[in-house]
Amino acid sequence: MFRILPRIPTPLPLVLALAALSCAPGARLTAEEQLKLANGDVVTGELVKETATTVDLRRTLLVKHLVKVSITSIHKDQILSRAKVPDAPELYKTRAAGVGDSMEEQCALARWCIEHVLVDRAVIHTGKAAEAAPDSPMVARLYTDLGFVKTPDGKWMKEDEYLAQTGQVDLGGKIMSPAEAEARKGLYRATSEHDAAAQQVKDLQFVVDHYAERITDMQKKLDAAKSAQSESQARAKSAQAQAEAAARRAAANKAQTGNGYGNNNRRGGQQQQAQTSGDPAGEYAQANTDAESAAREFATCTRRLASLQATLEKAKTDLPAAKERLTKADAELDKAKAGVPGGDAARAAVKVPVDAPAKTAAAK
Structure with missing residues (x-):
């Protein structure tokens, strides 16, 4: 004989908090779905919907140094395998533990952080790489991908902060005065x-x-x-x-x-x-x-x-x-x-x- 337990109502503030967390652009679960596709691609994201024929994943991407959230719908007949994997912050802990202080290793970790949309950590590791080799093209590329610009005195600043400080504008990827623009x-x-x-x-x-x-x-x-x-x-x-x-x-x-x-x-x-x-x-x-x-x-x-x-x-x-x-x-x-x-x-x-x-x- 089975006994039905009474349902305990969830407080409304907690429901709203959970909904806001799940909808936030940077929100991540402790585990994500990783799909290996027939064309060789590997897609990772939060599972938001699954039907008999498709799987929908919420993916967080870095597009022109801006964080974007998109929903990707994938047909199941294109999926070769799927598995639960740790989310990016968990993977970062393991990956960062064995990384040295050389420019190459810090650049590699910064690039991995960019690919996994861990922007703040990417900035930290790019800065460490710059300390080791300030004039490295790899460092310059990382800073550019993160939305930084190099000031005339050789420092790297967030572009929006630099524009606000100097009164300049960005036209077609080039920084100049409003008059020149x-x-x-x-x-x-x-x-x-x-x-x-x-x-x-x-x-x-x-x-x-x-x-x-x-x-x-x-x-x-x-x-x-x-x-x-x-x-x-x-x-x-x-x-x-x-x-x-x-x-x-x-x-x-x-x-x-x-x-x-x-x-x-x-x-x-x-x-x-x-x-x-x-x-x-x-x-x-x-x-x-x-x-x-x-x-x-x-x-x-x-x-x-x-x-x-x-x-x-x-x-x-x-x-x-x-x-x-x-x-x-x-x-x-x-x-x-x-x-x-x-x-x-x-x-x-x-x-x-x-x-x-x-x-x-x-x-x-």
């Missing part, structure tokens, strides 16, 4: 307008230089299609007349046979049929099909010729204005270059959308 955005706009204007002139000039020849070729095709159409129509008309004559002779022969005029009349009718072509009705049908095909080709050539002529005339009309636009764009580009430090080398403007705001400390 605006100048570079102006250079980007001027370069884009210049390139568009130059391409427009090039396209229109091509039409002006080559479409007259295309029009001549299309006119020849149109004349050939017109000739083929006339010839097919004439053949169809002739074949129709022959088919109608053959039908009349056949009707007459049938009438004579029915009235009993004898074998002589039948032989005469057969001789007349032998003198005509083999299949007048078939020849008429083929000639009519050829005439329709020639008519379609004629109509197509007519449309294409009209389109080529219209395109050429429009290009001749638009080309002067396009050249004027390019001249103006040249002047604006020179003006924009002059406003950006670096002279002609500054033409390689930061490739960001024209209307993209510069990133400031507040924007981060």
Whole structure:
């Protein structure tokens, strides 16, 4: 005999606290699911949902030095194996225990912390690596991945803190003054307008230089299609007349046979049929099909010729204005270059959308 125990209600504050913990971006369980997939990938995260066909994991990732939380849904037929594994903080304790103080070992541990989104610990170990080798490219890469910038005096600072301290902005991954950022955005706009204007002139000039020849070729095709159409129509008309004559002779022969005029009349009718072509009705049908095909080709050539002529005339009309636009764009580009430090080398403007705001400390 089983006895049902009374359910002990969970206090509401505790329920809310647990819900908040499970939904927090950095929240981790003491164990996570590790899935080995058929394509060779290994995916680790917190199990949030499982159905008959899929497994959903909450994964914490570091994207451009910012912590992001995403839900990854994986089909079970792609999973080769799955196991419970300790969460990242637990794994870190074991991994960090045997790590030495050399730059290489500290960099390796810092990189592992980044991959497992242990950002604070990654900063600590990157700092220890910097103490051993301040100018190491590996250290610089780690700091950059963590969102740090190197100050003019050689120190590493969080980018948002540095921007707030200096009043500078980040545009396209480069730190500069707000005035330079605006100048570079102006250079980007001027370069884009210049390139568009130059391409427009090039396209229109091509039409002006080559479409007259295309029009001549299309006119020849149109004349050939017109000739083929006339010839097919004439053949169809002739074949129709022959088919109608053959039908009349056949009707007459049938009438004579029915009235009993004898074998002589039948032989005469057969001789007349032998003198005509083999299949007048078939020849008429083929000639009519050829005439329709020639008519379609004629109509197509007519449309294409009209389109080529219209395109050429429009290009001749638009080309002067396009050249004027390019001249103006040249002047604006020179003006924009002059406003950006670096002279002609500054033409390689930061490739960001024209209307993209510069990133400031507040924007981060």
